Amino acid sequence: MFSERIAQYLCTTLDDLILDTFPDGEAWAQAVEDVTNNDVFIVQSMAHKPDVFLMQLLIIVDALRRASARTITAVVPYLGYCRQDRSNRGQEPITARLVASMLEKAGITRMITMDLHTEQVEGFFEVPVENINATATLFDALEISATDDFVIVAADSSAMKRAQHLAEKKGLNIAVVDKRRRNDVEAVAVLGDINGKNVVIIDDICSTATTLTQAADACIAAGAREVYGIVTHGIFAEGAIEKIEKSPMVRLIVSDTIAGVERNSTVIKKVSVAKLFGEVIKKIVTI
CATH class of the missing domain: 3.40.50.2020 (Rossmann fold)
Known part of the structure; x- marks a missing residue:
């Protein structure tokens, strides 16, 4: 996994996180480790099933915020919905802005991502964004x-x-x-x-x-x-x-x-x- 490769480079280990679903398919998450006053980094990419992975990320962030994490950095190598960054024909969503707002509302304090589709997506976030060039x-x-x-x-x-x-x-x-x-x-x-x-x-x-x-x-x-x-x-x-x-x-x-x-x-x-x-x-x- 990508998160394991990051942890290996940093000479550290990944903390456990319980991520499960209820019988009706709703996602559920719980932090296993005590994250009180800690800086937490969540690694989650959003390809292939962007709806599922976005909802998982939102739930995890909310769980960590309620567990009193000091800062919550979303490490999202591929940030989904970035191609929907403008309304070309009117009556269309600007989904990239919506996703940014949802993540901030959930509780992220920083975003790390890579090669956003357009630079303007960075401006949709109020929190600091590190957009890595690969x-x-x-x-x-x-x-x-x-x-x-x-x-x-x-x-x-x-x-x-x-x-x-x-x-x-x-x-x-x-x-x-x-x-x-x-x-x-x-x-x-x-x-x-x-x-x-x-x-x-x-x-x-x-x-x-x-x-x-x-x-x-x-x-x-x-x-x-x-x-x-x-x-x-x-x-x-x-x-x-x-x-x-x-x-x-x-x-x-x-x-x-x-x-x-x-x-x-x-x-x-x-x-x-x-x-x-x-x-x-x-x-x-x-x-």
Whole structure:
């Protein structure tokens, strides 16, 4: 489990917590250890069953608050509902803001997460938020010896800031995959010179893998030599891994923020980011 990897990095152990359900499916939680006046960190990701995991987290936070914990930090490697961060057509929920409000109402005093879908989600919280950037760590896992002929490619416009940050850090050029709909036909093209170059496509989430594989196809069509990918949160909905395996991608690096079934993939390589969370926790504890 991700929580175990964080605890191992910090050379500590996990405290016991009872998490159960009533016969009708309602969740129930109880802290086993005495947390009175202690700083508590709860690790809970929210992929695949976001409704269930969110409700569990809310109940656990409430239980710890009632047990007189001094501070309660929610360590949520993948924070669900962040893609619903605006009302595009009116009469739609801004669910990311709702989730932030619910967690604060339950009693969290800080949030630690990784690569939020958009930076504005951070502003939905009143409590401090540590939004860890994983792209440099994942890029290093590609083990590229020479980067002279590499270009960083944003999978779409929403990945542009993430790609720019990495490109500046590594001293590389940048391009972006542009998708436009004309007469009910979606056109995909690469803006930027990648002809004869190796490319690394950047995105924060891979769910159906459609955006990622379309970007890979567009890069090959634009003359790229080899295509690599970096994704922080690998949701990998049904059929996604098969799409990736059939795509032009040589290698896709994904973090371990979400437990998945990609271990038999010949393309996907999972890299742990537990150390990054451990470092943030150490800084908080020593403040």
